[in-house]
Amino acid sequence: MSTNTEILGAGTAILTAGYMLWTFQRIYLGPLNEKYKSLTDLTLREAFTLVPLAIIVLILGVYPHAILDLLGASLNHVNQIVLMAHAPAAAMAP
Secondary structure (H helix, E strand, O other): OOHHHHHHHHHHHHHHHHHHHHHHHHHHHHOOOOOHHOOOOOOOOHHHHHHHHHHHHHHHHHHHHHHHHHHHHHHHHHHHHHHHHHHHHHHHHO
């Protein structure tokens, strides 16, 4: 890898981080927009809906095998189809 590419990559990463921090500051740390002052906080009904979804997301984030084991047979079948479709092209390559 050339030095110019490395410098470009590092500069892009630094610029992206700066823009993300600037955006975060403007969205979350700026003054409250007047048109949103009348909105209420989360209601009990909304919390009752969101809490189970958040628990499922956390469980699947920590232990994804709970869902991946259910999908294993289907994913293996799709993988075999893809491998068979690419096998003739790989055999013809020099």
